[in-house]
Amino acid sequence: MYDPDLYDKYSEFQRRDAKEFIPYIVSKMTRKPSEVVLDLGCGSGFNTRNILFPALSEVSNKETPANFVHVYAIDVSKTMVDFACIRYAHPQITYTVADVMKDETEFHCKFDKIFSLHVLHWIVDQGKALGRLFELLKTNGEIAFYYISKAPVFAVYDMMSRNPKWAPFLNDVSEFIPKSYFSADPAQDMRDIMTSIGFNVQESSNYSRKFRFDSVENMIDAAMAANPFVHKIPSELKSEYKEDFRKCFMTLLYYAPTRDSPNSVEVDYSIVLVRGQKRV
Ligand SMILES: C[S@@+](CC[C@H](N)C(=O)[O-])C[C@H]1O[C@@H](n2cnc3c(N)ncnc32)[C@H](O)[C@@H]1O
Secondary structure, eight states, rough: OOHOOOOHHTOHHHHHHHHHHHHHHTTTTTTOEEEEEEEETTTTTTHIIIHHHHHHOOOTTTTOOOOOOEEEESSSSSHHHHHHHHHHTTEEEEEEOHHHHHHHOOOOOOOOOOOOEEEEGOOSSSHHHHHHHHEEEEEEEEEEEEEEOOHHHHHHHHHTTTTTGGGGTTTTTTGGGGGGGGGGGGOOOOOOOOHHHEEEEEEEEEEEEEEEEESSHHHHHHHHEEETTTTOOOOHHHHHHHHHHHHHHHTTTTOOSSSSSSSEEEEEEEEEEEEEEEEE
């Protein structure tokens, strides 16, 4: 993703997932007085600063002393990291540009906990990425992540790539349609990958989800904000690309009007949520 302002404005659906999943994930983890945490793929930093960090720092009851948490939030996109450093700065969060796929990514520490929210569907070789995360965890360290396994937007990418007008800009489309999209049980596939790396998998679950957007325009803006191809489209063709993208998406949507929101549309998608531990 290349436009942090747009992503920050139109990531209501990623924020909703974080608000629902993070308290659950964190409640299942152990807590130490001092913890070093990695957030892989922090994007604009909103969820790192406003949802993950407070959940990790919260005092659960009077007997539990407040713990000291430092979060290293990384993203491969420099524009995202620059934005996060300004908009979501905190003395206990360090935002850094880093690609988890590059072995030369060096940290001067190992992590007690690793999180990754809505990222793994961007990564083709998930086994390699998770192998790197295994190396970066301390023994008995915990990992939790969730990502989109199925969503209509992947069918839209495929349709757009078959249109001769857009095909030259979408020649790497297969890298952005995750294998899970074609799988009968993505959570079981992920459990197998995690187990083969050496993780003790505590949970790997498929969740069917829905998200309601107030209007088609709102939904298209959100999909464009996370669209991996739009930066390759020449500026004079961008509005035409968006219009064709909208037409393709319309065939896969359904209207779900309510009294308060008569133009709203609903999108079905699936999430894989994983919790595991490094035991050696
Ligand atoms: C959909 S955003 C999710 C952002 C944030 N975690 C959230 O919940 O809103 C996915 C992010 O993963 C980042 N990303 C993709 N591949 C990566 C890699 N190999 N290493 C680090 N970050 C990566 C992208 O740059 C993008 O900002």
